[in-house]
Amino acid sequence: MTVDGVNIIGPVFGELGLGEDVRTLAEALVSSGVPTTIFNYPKRLTTRQGDRSCEQYVSDSLKYSCNIFCFPAFELMHFFLEFGPEPFEGRYNIGYWPWELSLWPKDFSFIQDLVDEIWASSAFTLNCFQNSFSKPVFHIPLIIKEPLQFEALPTSIEALEADSFKFLFVFDANSTLIRKNPKGLLRAFASAFGRSQETCLILKTMNYRHHDEELSEMIAAAPNVIFINESFSKAQINLLFKLSDAYVSLHRSEGFGRTMAEAMLLGKSVVTSDYSGNVDYCNENTSFLVEGKLVDVAPYAYPFWRDAKWFDPSHASAVSALKTCSEHPGLRQEKIEAAYKFVSEQFSTATVAEKALSRIAAL
Template identity: 35%
Template structure:
């Protein structure tokens, strides 16, 4: 019943039409709408956008969009002073999943859409854009994404302007959060695998990284693996423990950590491994590169825009068609199947070849500092916002 009510309101808005952008209706600036407090990738991405707006001295306000799920931790209060129920500015920047658009509209109300320039900031991992996204296009004036991978796929299905706005990536650490702090051994070479159960285990594919680890080392006394799981579900943990049951040096971390603690954990690992099947951006890989932890990653989708074989261990992949739905991904969609044997070879090489290890570590940090810098992110946003305002003034 609730879904039908939301659909009806949405259809009424589209049929009635909303008032077009009027720069003079509200002061210049951005109302950033997203999961501001969420302790997950989408929340951190929203906070990175806020950092760029602040660094660019762009007037902005934050609206904390809450999903109300008991599984979603929302305890990050770093930006609370900017959170408001008001929408004071003339651009809405909507950083949420498309599937939440109707819910967000009903919460915001029609007036908060009218006369504003409405930009969706969307992420998606596969080349196939979901068909039902198309019904949201009439609500928008423009779409931003963090990668050309997503932007190019969206341009195939909409005539809206689609702009690529990579995140500025920051990864502050606390040097006091050492291996002892996390209960990790000092004398092991440690690989780190991370994922959030609220993302699909099939796409994040921690099992692939674990299989590679088993092939590379399994019972090696001087090597171990850290498995960090957010929002751990019993079924997922049973699955992971099954694959690691014969491995002696396994360290599970399932506590929800602050962002600084997560960054510090990544820094304490020797290598970060992501044998994902698709990524909408790959934030944790970028953060690992920043803190000086070499990365082994699947050579496909959005992460390839800030990674290459000179700065990371890029794992070849084949492509497979989904034989059944894997929500939110539909049967028939295509994603990557990374080469586990190649990943295992990289694991061994990083362990035994110190010169190679140091080269990757240094090159990655230099490259990522430039590629995903604050200056780059701020410059793109300010340029595009200026163009939006200039176009409005020209058309008067």
């Protein structure tokens, strides 16, 4: 079929990674001359919806002959139930779905019947989708833009003014604490630095409503850990990155890991699990890798846990990586420079737009 333009369907105003996926893709297509409109969905989000940078592209109608669905695959069922088959009929439908596990649940493979092809943001998700679906799957990375806007934080954080080495971890509690693994990070940080005020850890989260008693006690017992449970604008998050010295993620699994790539473009060294979507850009040259092993996802620990595995970061390896990062500025700088070069080249608007356009042109 001949594509006359693209409808991107996703949470365009959302101040979260999914919203950034929608906005950067729209900007890439528009800058490449592709007629583009955005249909805001899902509208019911617990995160703030204050990013209006792409509002000029938003429409209540699907104007063009190609749909790209930029939200979780299971939300596509809700979309179909809400709007029926009409949005899909006579259009080429692409699922650009985030996914964090190496295994897709067999009972839900029927979701692919709603789309004509699937885009995967990393080699990790590409492998999962290719092993799970009969529809064609293509690797279209996420776009990572160098942050240029900075905004004062809503509250004063005294630790950010202190002369200490600052590690930062940013996560959404809605993405589950067990997958993001802040407790594993706190244990490793405590073993590496004890209660020393020369090094601090900033845990920036949001949507932390169902309090984890053990996590709260670990934070309260650590004088060098700052816990922030508040929604920040993108520009405020950028400033938090800028004021930190290094970024750390001891995740069990990530589909892509946008925050790590953004940290690299802000010139911050990254300590990270050597597993899942982030290994597309996290390697020995660009980051401080934490070793570990694959383990079964515990029953009911995560949606669709049956038969799934994920990463268990080694405590000893994490402690070593944190210490090495903080104690060796020369090595840190080497990795920072290599990471910036790689991410700025491989995940730029121009590079990803070329990949996306090649698929659209082939339709």
